[in-house]
Structure formats: structure tokens, C-alpha cells
Amino acid sequence: MNKTLLQYYCGHCNNVLKELDSEISLNRSMEPCPFCGTLLSDSLQQRKMQRKTQPPSIVFQKASDMPKLTFDIEQIDSVLHFLTLNQKICIAGIHTQKIIERLCVRAQLPCRYGGLDSKVLLIDGANSSDLYQCVDFAQQYGLDAKRILSGIISCRAFTVYQLANLIVNDLQKTIKQFDTKIVIITHLLNFFTNDPYLNSQEMEQILRTVVKSLKSIQNCLVVVSLGLPTQFDGMLLQLFSRTIKIKQNYHSLSVHLSDIGKNQSILLDEDTLEIIPSH
Numbered sequence: 001m002n003k004t005l006l007q008y009y010c011g012h013c014n015n016v017l018k019e020l021d022s023e024i025s026l027n028r029s030m031e032p033c034p035f036c037g038t039l040l041s042d043s044l045q046q047r048k049m050q051r052k053t054q055p056p057s058i059v060f061q062k063a064s065d066m067p068k069l070t071f072d073i074e075q076i077d078s079v080l081h082f083l084t085l086n087q088k089i090c091i092a093g094i095h096t097q098k099i100i101e102r103l104c105v106r107a108q109l110p111c112r113y114g115g116l117d118s119k120v121l122l123i124d125g126a127n128s129s130d131l132y133q134c135v136d137f138a139q140q141y142g143l144d145a146k147r148i149l150s151g152i153i154s155c156r157a158f159t160v161y162q163l164a165n166l167i168v169n170d171l172q173k174t175i176k177q178f179d180t181k182i183v184i185i186t187h188l189l190n191f192f193t194n195d196p197y198l199n200s201q202e203m204e205q206i207l208r209t210v211v212k213s214l215k216s217i218q219n220c221l222v223v224v225s226l227g228l229p230t231q232f233d234g235m236l237l238q239l240f241s242r243t244i245k246i247k248q249n250y251h252s253l254s255v256h257l258s259d260i261g262k263n264q265s266i267l268l269d270e271d272t273l274e275i276i277p278s279h
Contacts, residue, residue: 007046
């Protein structure tokens with residue numbers, strides 16, 4: 001006999017949170033959604049489902065159990081709340097490498113300090129890694145810089161074909177090998193746009209394969225950085241539920257944040273990207 005089942009989901013990201021026989025209050029929960037970070041007191045929704053024989057079950061980890069990576073930049077964290085597994089985020093524009101190096105350090109912090117307690121798998125798509133910036137962040141946090149650098153598994157590509165091979169054929173195996181919770185790919189489109197001898201149609205075909213491979217990654221946070229706008233941005237940006245775009249705005253930085261279609265712009269001093277706030 002079929003019974004009515006109440007399914008509770010986040011109205012912001014549409015991810016299912018619980019399935020129960022009985023009603024619960026839609027405005028009492030003060031926890032954030034474990035998938036997008038929105039307060040459930042604002043976003044929790046209910047819908048009726050038909051259940052046959054399965055008992056009610058909780059289909060997600062409690063928010064307190066989910067690893068949550070923060071930028072430690074108050075203005076950004078107040079909008080995006082946190083990053084976690086199964087999310088894909090794009091950071092585009094100027095000064096992206098400063099945020100990348102910051103995340104390379106913070107991802108290795110324990111979860112209670114806003115990290116993922118994980119090694120970082122870094123695919124350097126344009127020889128853009130800045131070890132000095134990474135060491136500087138580690139020192140600001142009072143961490144052992146050598147230990148932080150040893151926690152970054154770096155892979156370099158020097159052609160579009162090497163980059164595609166790393167992502168399509170090697171990435172999933174390397175994630176499992178090092179049990180990493182975060183993959184960072186810097187300047188992914190650099191080789192697709194900076195070689196005048198490459199065929200545009202071939203590049204589109206390769207990029208489609210790359211996007212398909214990135215889309216299939218599970219149980220891992222994927223962060224991709226881009227430089228200036230290119231003809232291939234439209235193909236790639238469809239992959240991301242969250243984007244950060246940074247532009248110069250006189251003596252400040254204009255940062256446009258998009259979180260599953262919700263947009264917000266903030267202004268930051270350039271120093272904010274480099275300086276760790278005192279806690």
C-alpha cells in the first residue's frame with residue numbers, strides 16, 4: 001500500500017535533505033543547507049511524495065558533519081557561506097592566483113578552522129603557481145610552510161593536449177590515489193586561446209570532453225580559475241553553480257559573486273586578498 005511521504009528540500013539549491021512520515025517546522029532550523037550554505041530557516045521547503053515500501057530515511061549528512069571550506073574573507077564568506085564536496089566553482093578575472101594560493105593553504109586546515117583537512121591536487125594550466133604567495137599565507141597562519149607545500153600535489157601541463165589528458169584520463173585515479181577532497185585547475189583556458197596554430201573546432205571538441213570529465217567528478221570540491229574572457233567561456237561556465245569574477249574598479253576590486261543564479265557585487269581592497277585577518 002502506498003503511503004504519503006513528506007520530502008523536505010532546500011528551496012535555494014533544490015537538494016533533498018530529509019524524507020519523513022510526519023511534518024516538521026519549516027522555520028525552526030538554524031543550520032545552513034549542507035549543499036549551498038543557505039540558512040534552512042529561510043529556504044526549507046516541503047512537498048508530498050508517494051512511497052511504497054522504503055522506511056523514512058535521512059539522505060544527507062548533518063550540516064555539522066560536512067567539511068566546509070571558507071575563504072577567510074568576510075565579504076565573500078557572507079555571500080557564499082562555504083564551499084564543500086560535490087560543488088564546482090569558477091574564479092575568473094584578475095588576481096585569481098591570490099585566491100587560489102589562499103585556498104591551497106586553507107584546504108589543508110582542520111575542518112573546525114574552515115578547512116577540508118585534505119591535501120590539494122593542483123593542475124597548473126599556465127605555469128601560474130605562486131609558491132611565494134602560498135608560503136606567505138602559511139606563515140601568516142603560523143603554519144609550517146614546508147608541510148603546507150608538501151600537501152600540494154602539483155601537476156603541470158605545457159600543451160592543451162597534456163592538460164586534457166591529465167583531466168580526462170588521470171584526474172579521477174589521482175583523486176583516489178591521494179584521497180584528496182579538493183581539485184584546483186588554474187587558467188584552464190590558457191592553452192585553448194594562446195596558440196594561433198590550433199584549430200578552433202578541434203579545441204571546442206577537446207573542451208567538451210574536458211567539461212564532461214569535470215562534471216563527472218564526485219565527492220570532491222572542484223575549483224577552476226580563468227583569466228580574461230575568451231570565446232570558450234560559455235562552454236565552460238555552464239559547469240559551475242558558483243562563480244567569482246574580479247575586475248579593477250579604480251583603486252578597489254569589484255567582485256561579482258553568483259551562487260546558483262543569485263548575484264551580488266562587493267568591493268574589496270586589493271590588500272584584502274593577501275592579508276589574513278586577525279582572529
